[in-house]
Amino acid sequence: MSAVEVFEHAFYIGSYMSGILYGVELVVYFATMRALLRKTTQVRSDRFFMAYSTVLLMLVTIDVATNAVWCEQMLITFASQTGGAAEFIATQASVWYETLSSTSVVALIFMSDALLIYRCFILWSSNYWIIFLPVLTYLGAFALAVCELVAAGVPGGDFFAGRSVNFGVPYYAMSIALNLLLTLLICARLLYLSRWVSTAMGAEGAQLYTSVLAILLESAAPYSAVGIMFLVPYARGSGVAIAFGQVWAKITCLSPQIIVYRVATRRAWDRATVEGAAASMEFVTAGTSTAQLSTIVVGKDTTSIPGGSESRLGSPLREKVARRLGSERSFNAAELPV
Template sequence: MASELTVFEHSLWIGNYMSGILYGVELVMYFLTMQGLFSKGNHNTPRSRKFFAIFSTVLLLLLTIDIAVNAVWCQLMWINSRDQPGGVPAYIGTQVSVWYQTMGSTTVVMMIFMGDALLLYRLFIIYGSKYWVIAFPILAYLAAFSLAIIELVLAGRPGGNFFGGRTINFGTPYYTITISLNIIVTLLICLRLAKLGKAVSKALGPDSARMYTGVASMLIESAAPYSLVGIMFLIPYAMGSPTAISFGQVWAKLTCLAPQLIVLRVVTGRAWGKDVVTQAQSGVDFRMKPAGRSTGIELQTHTFTHGGTTLGEEAPEKWNSSTKSLA
């Protein structure tokens, strides 16, 4: 039977490998977001564009630090220190609380709270800007933040261990509260979108409303993958299993990817906004907005307006011979 150290090393390697793939996904989404923010015809206000640009950039920087820290730590452990006295076990025992490893853990905590804050705001918007909906989630958010600070302090002290000792006594309730918060918010958003989706589908028809009511929309808006992987991480972490590091690495990257996906949907005009929620709640009749004249062959997108607001408006796609461009 494999030793605990061997399982830990395998889990860490798998987690790092998956992290590299997810980092590439984040880079693609980041540049798509920047392209959408600064392209002509972007519907967001200058203030919103500035916020989303800063938010996305900070997330990417934090994720980059986390990736770099893990890469350096693993290189020193598996390559530089393999022939040192004690080898890998000695390195893990003495360097698990090294300052840059604590810095990497701090960046993950920062991404968690940035992502959770955005998720709470989306919950607020999707429920029609009702403060009572986010009252309990905010309390859980603040409680988790307090536990996270204690966990980081204990893990960063000499001899501290992020995955063992006293740290796990605070880490377990911290991750339990955080992941439970994610699950609750995810369920609330899914239930709300399912209810509002019926009104939108009835008004627009299932095909035109799919942008707001599809499975992908619900998964992204509610950050469901983030919550599911969080559960997969919490169970082995609470049990003290060395496999927790693998799930933890993937979950840490989703703390960046999940909010970035939401930002990308908002930037591209595919997310549920205040206008869409208000119209779906009020049960208004959406009327088709005639498409403007254009040249070339176009694939027209149906748009529906009410009271000066537009639901599902997209630029028509123009085809000129073998090339495709936005009109």
């Protein structure tokens, strides 16, 4: 099979996979908007997430639509003309709507990475040093992305070859390295905090935050994994890369959208959860092990401990626990992890 035929098959398969993921994105988007609009009390962050989700949907829609047109032109309209698909790829790779598609994907990547950096910042208790390297990498990737788009969009440019690839390989390598770094930082933090959240909320309530699935979704692990699948064949100049690239572009939209959905439905880690876990750590390390706790009462201001002393649970965490588990409930200390 020639390189052109490999590219045609990969683009076709990637388009179909993109259509499936686009449908999933639509479902998650409308579920997110429904959850945000049904909240009795609207806060400023709700309006931000509505706007953020809508922009994500608009960008991924542009990508899906323009790729569909380009695929139709390559496989149907120009297939019987002189030169066929090979001539079309060589002459139409820099057509305006394909450049628009590439630009929308780059915008998706930076919106997704920005959300991950913010989530990492929140999970690490607003520690600016922890996001210093990610922010530098983010800015470096942005500069390379602009160079790649300019090289691909000029007359005679080609997103899949030439100078565009020279900028594209380091750009995507840097972007995916940033994804991996943020994923590892978020996973490490969640695994570290999960024990203390279980202590403060009980095993049942903490399941929403400490399960394997929750950690994978919060860290956008699929985003990083598919990015690696795309980068390897892209760096080698293989036409197979376009199939993974199209899937990665949709995951770039879907991963942050799922995080926003979890925020909207109060399933995501937030400042209250992190502060509550930190309070739990401070309480336990102060000299009282979790095995010594007599009772943790969800929905109360205080937690009783032996000897008559009391330790106040953070109000934000208390309210969040009450919302997730419902009415007031007590947990036996013997059931809590040590």
